[in-house]
Amino acid sequence: MALVEMRGVSKVFPAASRDGSPVHAIDDVDLDVEAGEIYGIVGYSGAGKSTLIRLVNALESATAGSIRVDGTEITGLRERQLQKVRLGIGMIFQQFNLLRSRTVYGNVIYPLQVAGVGKAEAHARVAELLQFVGLAEKAHTYTDQLSGGQKQRVGIARALATSPKLLLADESTSALDPETTQEVLGLLRRVNEELGLTIMVITHEMDVVKSIAHKVAVMEAGRIVERGPVFDVFSDPQQPVTRRFVSTIIDDLPDPEALGALRERHPGRFVRLAFRDEGVRQAEVFAELIARDVTFELVHGGMEDIGGRTFGNLTLSLRGADTDVDAALRAIGARLETRELR
Amino acid sequence: MSPSFDLAATEVLAADTQMGELWPLFWEATWQTLYIVAIALTLGGLIGMGLGLALYVTRPSGLYPNRIVSVVLNVFVNFFRPIPFVILIAALQPMARLVVGIGIGNKAIIFAMTFAAAFGISRIVEQNLVTVDPGVIEAARSMGASRMRIVRTVLVPEALGPLILGYTFAFVAIVDMSAIAGVIGGGGLGNFALQYGYRQFDTVVTWTAVIMIVILVQVVQFGGNALARRVLRR
Numbered sequence: 001m002a003l004v005e006m007r008g009v010s011k012v013f014p015a016a017s018r019d020g021s022p023v024h025a026i027d028d029v030d031l032d033v034e035a036g037e038i039y040g041i042v043g044y045s046g047a048g049k050s051t052l053i054r055l056v057n058a059l060e061s062a063t064a065g066s067i068r069v070d071g072t073e074i075t076g077l078r079e080r081q082l083q084k085v086r087l088g089i090g091m092i093f094q095q096f097n098l099l100r101s102r103t104v105y106g107n108v109i110y111p112l113q114v115a116g117v118g119k120a121e122a123h124a125r126v127a128e129l130l131q132f133v134g135l136a137e138k139a140h141t142y143t144d145q146l147s148g149g150q151k152q153r154v155g156i157a158r159a160l161a162t163s164p165k166l167l168l169a170d171e172s173t174s175a176l177d178p179e180t181t182q183e184v185l186g187l188l189r190r191v192n193e194e195l196g197l198t199i200m201v202i203t204h205e206m207d208v209v210k211s212i213a214h215k216v217a218v219m220e221a222g223r224i225v226e227r228g229p230v231f232d233v234f235s236d237p238q239q240p241v242t243r244r245f246v247s248t249i250i251d252d253l254p255d256p257e258a259l260g261a262l263r264e265r266h267p268g269r270f271v272r273l274a275f276r277d278e279g280v281r282q283a284e285v286f287a288e289l290i291a292r293d294v295t296f297e298l299v300h301g302g303m304e305d306i307g308g309r310t311f312g313n314l315t316l317s318l319r320g321a322d323t324d325v326d327a328a329l330r331a332i333g334a335r336l337e338t339r340e341l342r
Numbered sequence: 343m344s345p346s347f348d349l350a351a352t353e354v355l356a357a358d359t360q361m362g363e364l365w366p367l368f369w370e371a372t373w374q375t376l377y378i379v380a381i382a383l384t385l386g387g388l389i390g391m392g393l394g395l396a397l398y399v400t401r402p403s404g405l406y407p408n409r410i411v412s413v414v415l416n417v418f419v420n421f422f423r424p425i426p427f428v429i430l431i432a433a434l435q436p437m438a439r440l441v442v443g444i445g446i447g448n449k450a451i452i453f454a455m456t457f458a459a460a461f462g463i464s465r466i467v468e469q470n471l472v473t474v475d476p477g478v479i480e481a482a483r484s485m486g487a488s489r490m491r492i493v494r495t496v497l498v499p500e501a502l503g504p505l506i507l508g509y510t511f512a513f514v515a516i517v518d519m520s521a522i523a524g525v526i527g528g529g530g531l532g533n534f535a536l537q538y539g540y541r542q543f544d545t546v547v548t549w550t551a552v553i554m555i556v557i558l559v560q561v562v563q564f565g566g567n568a569l570a571r572r573v574l575r576r
Contacts, residue, residue, distance in 0.1 A: 059480060086483070086485065089484070093481060095477050097475070099481075099499070100478075110482070110495070114482075158485075162485075
């Protein structure tokens with residue numbers, strides 16, 4: 001059984017004004033998140049991903065469907081029961097949402113106080129958590145004196161305090177610079193690998209998904225339009241919105257303008273080779289070209305490594321007799337997808 | 343500078359003043375102002391805090407969203423708040439007789455001041471709570487905190503600095519109200535200044551009372567600022 005199971009979940013917000021129409025923020029979504037996974041959810045602003053993640057810890061209540069977290073059906077629970085459920089789910093935020101009136105120590109101990117943990121035990125737990133996130137020496141600093149990355153590490157320590165099984169990350173790196181983003185993502189990976197937490201990450205940054213997620217779901221207009229293991233979705237996106245997202249970090253085809261410029265510099269026929277299957281070696285593909293006296297140049301694209309698997313899109317400029325080029329492309333086409341750009 | 347003018351002016355001020363005999367009454371008036379203001383600020387402050395919290399949490403995006411309660415509270419507060427205090431004292435007289443047993447004197451004026459302060463402070467409290475980042479409230483909810491706990495451990499502590507400044511502001515307004523306690527036979531510095539200064543054409547008496555009020559306000563404002571600075575750490 002999945003740790004998070006959503007079935008036919010919808011969330012409709014009532015119309016903002018009398019003549020407005022209700023907003024279908026989430027529209028009939030099914031989602032399974034298995035224990036131990038890092039599950040990325042991507043989408044543009046307004047796609048519903050923020051609402052989706054808030055349904056999991058019932059900060060928003062679903063208007064239809066079933067949501068089970070660790071076997072507990074949470075739709076229809078009363079506020080008091082939901083408070084218990086939330087103790088088992090950590091959450092971190094884009095703007096960190098730390099209490100300014102409390103020190104780092106005071107922030108991390110807060111959920112333990114909520115949970116009614118004894119003073120000595122809570123104190124020891126906070127020390128352990130601050131050690132884990134590398135902020136032991138900042139315990140008595142107020143949070144407005146911390147950098148963004150440090151703030152998010154406090155947020156993570158706070159979210160982990162009650163030893164939850166599930167961590168919800170709401171755009172947790174979107175307010176950070178690239179270097180700090182890597183630092184926080186590294187920490188999240190450790191949380192997943194060392195502590196065994198399941199993490200749901202919502203983001204509009206494909207880099208985040210690429211670097212830490214195992215699976216990804218793409219949302220558009222309140223629905224999940226595509227989902228699967230990150231490698232599969234990145235290497236072979238099906239939906240237009242997914243392709244747009246993937247293209248933000250992976251070069252597929254040169255855009256028309258770039259293509260024109262490339263053609264001026266590189267005579268010859270342009271062919272895009274899509275490497276997907278790791279069984280197909282680049283050397284073997286190039287050998288087919290060499291064997292037929294076709295010279296080639298790499299003009300666009302590159303190889304990507306996702307979770308230890310490689311794929312890529314290479315656009316080559318091929319020069320040689322047309323019959324030779326055709327024969328080479330036929331031979332290559334038997335191994336991988338080729339597409340001639342005209 | 344003409345010495346004759348100076349002399350004349352000093353004579354006008356000094357010759358007629360009764361201040362010399364009024365010191366015991368002056369100190370009693372000071373004490374009464376402090377007493378009246380302290381009780382009105384404490385009671386009005388507590389009721390105002392409760393009302394302000396209620397105004398805040400019943401907003402549509404609040405912790406206990408409730409349209410009906412919200413509208414009723416707002417109409418209620420808006421009804422009483424704009425009434426000029428002098429008129430409010432008169433209007434509340436019957437209610438004062440019911441609640442504190444008498445319609446005149448210090449008890450009645452404390453009742454009216456508490457009433458007016460509560461409504462004024464409720465808006466100050468509401469305004470300061472609105473500035474608390476909704477994100478930290480959401481974070482506390484996500485940690486399983488109950489709504490009452492959020493009010494106690496997040497909302498009030500996070501808004502504490504501005505709240506202290508708000509209450510300091512309210513103190514000055516309440517001192518202002520206390521000045522017209524005399525209309526229903528209440529005491530204090532305002533009454534002292536009107537009765538022995540203004541009505542006796544004794545500017546020295548009036549100004550002695552004014553300076554005392556200024557000192558009181560300065561001391562409290564200074565203390566409030568210092569406290570707020572400590573809480574806000576800036």
